Amino acid sequence: MNTAIGTIDWIPVAPFIALSVLGFLIMIIGLFFPRIYRETLGTITLVGLAVTFFLILQNWGEPRYAFANTIVGDKFSTVFNGLFVVGAALTILLSLNSQENRYLLYADYFTVIVFATAGMVLMSAGTHLLTIFLGLETLSIALYVLAGFRRENAFSLESAFKYFLLGAFASGFLLYGIALIYGATGSADIQEVTRWIQQNSLTGSLMLPIGFLLLFVGLGFKLAIFPFHMWAPDVYQGAPTPISAFMATGSKAAAFAALLRVALSTQSYTAIAWEQVLWVIAVATMTIGNIIALRQDNIKRMLAYSSIAHAGYILIGFIANNELGHSGMLFYLLSYTFMNIGAFGVISYLSTAEHEFVTLGDVRGLAYRRPFAAIAMAVFMFSLAGIPPTAGFISKFYIFSAAVKAGYVWLVILGVINSMISLYYYLGVVVQMFMSAVEEKAPATATQQPAVALALVVSMFAVLGLGIFPSRWLAVFMEMARSFI
């Protein structure tokens, strides 16, 4: 029990510590220099995230465990953590909007974003159910605060309130699941649980399958998959736009990280033949998301339903349960981060403090008023719809071919039909922007927003780059998937 300081392997925990220190640092700077420029704070945050990114990359390689096997640095956590930090950095850039977010207390806001990222890092690097739970809660509590950051705005508060009630409800299920797994196997360490399952059987004790089921229900809420998707549209619509982007990408990826880590290392998912259940859930998630998105006039709400649908597509990779499927999920999550943050970013780019630029009427004739924003939006919409040569197309291609390889032909057919349905509303936005006449009464929004524009350009390059040269990244993800099994 006597652990000397020298014997601790600091590399696996370094990203988490760096993010925690960064969060406190920004908080203290904000406390003692309340008049500091938010651009300065944003730059400090971005530098801190860059340092964290460097520390994350040090973990690529063989698994290194630390703190009594509760946290690990391996290829899996490296890839996911890198994704989270990139997502957080883009969110920070979007938040440096000179118009929309005048009301945000920047130091507090950045602090909470950084802490949320720290929670995500714990979720993907945790190898003990306790660490995963703590990561999830750190992330969730931070997101409740962020969703309600516009305290005087009824929509924002309502969004935070709903997210909070359902999130806390879901974490109750997650915890009960963990308790039952612990009771059945005598440990909450994922490796110990795996060992127990290998020696005994998964269905020997009734507690264990029920425990996994409840755990996945808890994560399902975070993923916003059917039938736990009801909160997503309201929350994404009401939250500040950069935060909606952050929730739809980072928090979803973190929940997928925890799901993959638990399900793959214990192989709990193949053993109980949940493929059928997941099959139905994936199809229902895609279909409901896409069908309801067709009817939306509010672009933020439409993107929320589309994010539900995308969670369904990503689940197909999980169901396929082969190397290509898992690496395809990673590829999908990475491209989704860029295209979704980009799409929300365009809304943020165009919005002013008085007028949130969210309805289809707002974007009418945008191509003639704000060509840059319109082109960016078109790229992200094409990518979300899965049109080549964008990242969205390649990710769907990988996931679907993985499913075909695993023999789920019908699932792929339904997925393709769903993609075609989604074309309608994604392209609807593009049509509104390029084909419709300019409305004179549309608000003039010609402000310079270099930070948001930078985020948009980065996302556009990433979406096109991943779409045109995907093989290098796929190789990295394949290596990760291989290392994991």
Next chain:
Amino acid sequence: MPLTYYLVLGAILFSLGVLGVLTRRNAIIIFLSIELMLNAVNLTFVALSNHVQNLDGQVFVFFVMIVAAAEVAVGLALIVAIFRLKETVYVDEINLMKW
């Protein structure tokens, strides 16, 4: 007493909490029901910890309590903010956006 008693009690409390969340309309009561769920889990953890003869379960309880306290702080702050704005804590009246 056998383990089953504790597990059944935990399950009953948990179900009561779930029922409370699903049926009650007052945000504070819903919140209390969520706390009931968490404490049912705590009871389960302690009972199982005794059953499997290690202390991990009890450590879990500490962390659950801490997390619950943090959730209380954020949750009550949100409820107060909502009440200031809308003069109500009934969830069916908090419906600018449809559920």
Next chain:
Amino acid sequence: MEKIIAVLFMFAVSALLALIFFTLNRLLGPRKESVVKSVPFETGRAPITLPTHRMSIKFYMIAILFVLFDVEMIFFYPWAVVFRKLGILGLIEMGIFILVLFLGLVYAWKKGALEWE
């Protein structure tokens, strides 16, 4: 099993006792309604205002802070039990834990959550 019976017995006895006292109070106590009697008791003086006004939001801030810091204290108990076993590392870890709590306190302080007036 005997222990449970003992506990149940104790429950029954205490419930019965409470019931008896309430009933006796009902039966034996004099009941004379008067205006003075129905006034809320407030340190023996005539009430100045109605007790229905809103609670100040300050109480709420202090209560939230109290709940947070109070509950964090539970980590000290297991730590204190194994303090000698943990050695210097345990001391450092608890120092970091307290530092984090302290930063939280500084934040609350600077934001004015502790100001009463």
